[in-house]
Amino acid sequence: MNLTIEKLAKEYTTKDGKVNAINNINLVINKSDFVTITGPSGSGKSTLLLSLFGLIKPSSGKIFFDDKRIDNISDSALAKIRKNHIGFIMQNFALIPYLTTVQNVMIPLSLLGVNKSEQIKRATEVLEFVGLKNRLNHLPRQLSIGQQQRVAIARALVHNPSVILADEPTGNLDPALSLEILDFLKKINTEKGITVIMVTHSPTAAEYGNKKIKLNNGELVN
Amino acid sequence: MNTFKIIWLELWKRKSQLISGILAITLGIAVIVAIQSISVVSKQNVAKKLDNLGANILVLPQGTSIDDYYTSDIDAPTLPMEYVERILTSSISGVDNMSPKLTRRVKVGETSIVLTGILPKSEIASKPLWQNAGLVGAELETACAPSNAENKSQGFEDEKLKRKVIDTLNRYDCLLGSQISKKLKLVENSKITINSQEFKAVKVLPETGTVDDDRVFAHITTVQELLNAPDQISTIEIMGCCNAISEGLLGKLRNILPDTRITTINQIVSTQIETNRLMDKVTLIFLIIIFFVGGISMGNYIWANVNERHKEIGVLRMMGASKGMIYKLFLFKAVFLGIVGGILGFVIGTIAGMLLGPYLAGMSVQPLYMYLLWSLLLSIVIALTGTVIPAYLASKIDPHTNLQEE
Ligand SMILES: Nc1ncnc2c1ncn2[C@@H]1O[C@H](COP(=O)(O)OP(=O)(O)OP(=O)(O)O)[C@@H](O)[C@H]1O
Ligand SMILES: [Mg+2]
Secondary structure (H helix, E strand, O other): OOEEEEEEEEEHHHOOOOEEEEEEEEEEOOOOEEEEEEEEOOOOOHHHHHOOOOOOOOOOOEEEEEEEEEOOHHHHHHHHHHHHHHHEEEOOOOOOOOHHHHHHHHHHHHHHHOOHHHHHHHHHHHHHHOOOOHHHOHHHHHHHHHHHHHHHHHHHHHOOOOEEEEEEOOOOOHHHHHHHHHHHHHHHHHHOOOOEEEEEEOHHHOOOOOOEEEEEEOEEOO | OOOOHHHHHHHHHHHHHHHHHHHHHHHHHHHHHHHHHHHHHHHHHHHHHHOOOOEEEEEEEEEOOOOHHHOOOOOOOOHHHHHHHHHHOOOOEEEEEEEEEEEEEEOOOOEEEEEEEEEEOOOEOOOOHHHHHOEEEEEEEOOOOOOOOHHOOOOOOOOOOOOOOOOOOOEEEEEEEEHHHHHHOOOOEEEEOOOEEEEEEEEOOOOOHHHHHEEEEEEEHHHHHOOOOOOEEOEEEEEHHHHHHHHHHHHHHHOOOEEEEEEEEHHHHHHHHHHHHHHHHHHHHHHHHHHHHHHHHHHHHHHHHHHHHHHHHHHHHHHHOOOHHHHHHHHHHHHHHHHHHHHHHHHHHHHHHHHHHHOOOOOOOOOOHHHHHHHHHHHHHHHHHHHHHHHHHHHHOOOOOOOOOO
């Protein structure tokens, strides 16, 4: 896995005029990197993260994933890359409320066309890995905050992605839980060689990165 | 986990909304199915009546409609039995046969049935089918061969009927129409109690497909006693010579029978055909209405559903669902709702038709399974039409906008 970003920019157009959310971002990310992105609120961290694999369409610049350009490819081709290679973890967990723990974790596999018994087997395995073996049939609202975030992590991991993108994964968690989740991300990063790109506010969390990026006003600061 | 499971679980989660989505479609289809299932039977009945009815003139009490003749309400007006005599002793020619009848709706246990008093020997075993029941006596001599020109003009070919009479019917014997025998679970020689009088069912008549199938027949004097209507009848069915009809038979009859309504079967049939045409028009109007109302209410429901699920759509897109998959998610949901709405509409409409048919058209209505297919097709098409645009807009939703929302 490698990810190369050249002169990436995103300009939002609103009623109040144009907003340069990110500007002239150049970045190289390699396999097994743990990248942390920090910066003040509104500095463009989320925009950068979500632009990488097409959830936000960049205004200009180039993105290469495994040496292939992906910033100008079709929506369905980008969806296919996300489906096969990327796991997302959001601050709000983004679980589907009417699906149980195990069903939520099965979705990425279902999108890949994995058969049902295999879906259940793999979802159960990864839930066991995050310590939720005995919460398989709970709905999200029946879980604690920390448990919900672990479901989200399980869902991001279940299809063996090569990259995990996390937008403030510990933003809603208390310090102890935060550390647990961060250790967990570090563990999959080192043990499985999965690249982690994590947006965070917390200096502690930022320390987990081997590559630490700071944004200010949409630009990289060194 | 697959697309269908997601749709199913989401639907299940929000059951009450589901009802509002398909209500208009279901009700619309129910009305159409009800109207059509009654109207189809009534159409068949017109055809059969032309084939099977021996009489071609009806004498009814003044102020009664043809509907009264079929539905036989309790307080429908009557004629004096003496009118039969009056016609016989008059100098009017061209009346080949007359059958006076007294018809009333009565109760057998909890079931409401139509009891018809007939006069053996004069009751026309008009219905060719009845003749197989072994009831028939001598063949009736006709003064002139009945012309079927009128019937042909309605599009029905009518074989030359052999007109025979029912010979005998004992005081407490009765004949059962084929449907009513099934409904009351009676066979030949069973006993049946009507207004606390026990009758013996001597015959179950073969199915004719007309109102006769839903009736119980007994001797007219017995029925008059039973209903406390001495010498009263509700109708005289006359077999008139066609030449005589064109030479003014109806007018002559009117002169000697005051306070009556005298009409030809031809007119009755035209009235029924009119009614059926009206039914078809009503159906068409309903079809157009449910297309719009059903489509719009479905579209409205899906649009609300899309808005409610912005975040969920974002999550699915984040995980790699394509736009097409989101589009499909809502279209499949529409198809599913269409199927449910169509089946429900068919079932409700059929039940309504079966319950109302005997009262509105005087005959029993059977489920028309062909209409299930049409209901499904119609309902799915309406649901899909209403959903195409909201589903398309759903697929266009930017994946990231709602991802970060709480
Ligand atoms: N959909 C949008 N339309 C217009 N402007 C937007 C949109 N999304 C973000 N922005 C603007 O782009 C800039 C960067 O936003 P972004 O969400 O990337 O910041 P962030 O660093 O993630 O902030 P936070 O730490 O608060 O999450 C902000 O000024 C924001 O107002
Ligand atoms: Mg952010």
